[in-house]
Amino acid sequence: MTGVSEHDRGLPRIRAAAGVLFFDAWDRVMIVDPVYKEPWEVPGGAVEADESPRAGARREVCEELGLDVEPGRLLCVDWTGPRPERSKAIVMLFDGGQLSAEQLEVIRLQPEELRAFEFATADQLDKRLIPLLARRVKAGIDARGREMTVYLENGSAVG
Incomplete structure (x- = not known):
């Protein structure tokens, strides 16, 4: 890494991932069935080098589902x-909002990544x-229902 201080290079690195919660008209959340692992997941994945979590979430959704949707507000970290x-x-x-019938019709699963989706x-x-x-x-x-953002550790709220 050029242009980074020696101190910064010595700090621990941490993996980042981002997902998007999409909803249907009945407020059910989208889950996806990955080809490469069990069990089900939510749309999203690893954030790449020099990519923001929001951009990574958008890219992953576009790759996995064929939907180019700007993620909404941050729901949880x-x-x-x-x-x-x-x-x-x-x-x-991130909040993906309620998907319209038109958006649902254009979903095209990437066969190398996903078998199916459901709500x-x-x-x-x-x-x-x-x-x-x-x-x-x-x-x-x-958090979406309460219009807030929450901080979690291992999936549980703290503080």
Whole structure:
């Protein structure tokens, strides 16, 4: 890294990821079925070098779903500690709003990444997502309804 101080180069690095919560007319949240892992996820993924989390979320949604949608406001920031095969990370969820019938019609899943998508109620998330992600998504849904942004650690509110 050129142009970065020696002090900055010595600081720990942390992985960043971003997702978007999309909703249908019944306020169910979109979940997606990745080809490369189990179980289900939300649209989004890793933020690339020199990319903002918001830009990364938009890029991932466009790649995965074929939707070029500007993410809305930040719903939550979640610090997650290391776990098997994953380093610690900062994960952000943005509000994608309610998708129109026209937007739903143009969704084209990237076959190398996704098998399917569907909409789930908050109550169904515990059965479809890993517990950490289910907590994060439910916190994002709650933050959306309360028009706020929440800070989480491992999917749970702190402070």
